[in-house]
Amino acid sequence: MRILPYAIAVSAVLSLPCSAIDIAGAPIVIGDGAVAMELTAARELQRYGRLLCGRQAPIVAPDDAPADAVAVLVGTPRSLPAVAGAVPADLHDQGYVLAAQTGPERLVVAARTPIGVQNGVYSLLEMLGARNEDMEREGAEYEELLLGAVL
DSSP states (O other): OOOHHHHHHHHHHOOOOOOOOTTTTTTEEOOOOOOOHHHHHHHHHHHHHHHHSSSSSOEEOGSSSSSSOOOEEOTTTTTTTGGOOOGOTOOTTTTOOOEEEETTEEEEEEHHHHHHHHHHHHHHHHHTTHHHHHTTTTTHHHHHHHHHHHH
């Protein structure tokens, strides 16, 4: 598996083993029951992930996720039951969990509520190098800024 700067950043924050999960272009899995805010969070991860990592990640349903490949799970226990074990019952409404699973390798962005999912995605993006104030910029200006920083 290739170790890339964004994988190392995620590895350091999540205390992953040395073989960090390479999430560039990895499918983003959202549940069939995802609400608009969860879908928006997945799209934001897809959009800024492409700008930061250079590869477009598909957004897929759980049944379409590769069984043996890296994937990013995004959702609540209600919308994506696969994340249920990662979400503590006492997690507050805007809280989130960023966790790694192995066999198959999964990066989990989970919360009890859709706003928590959105917060988790933005936190992950910041760990990967996107800055909050930059994420507020739109379109070509932001793409130029990020692509210039990557090159």
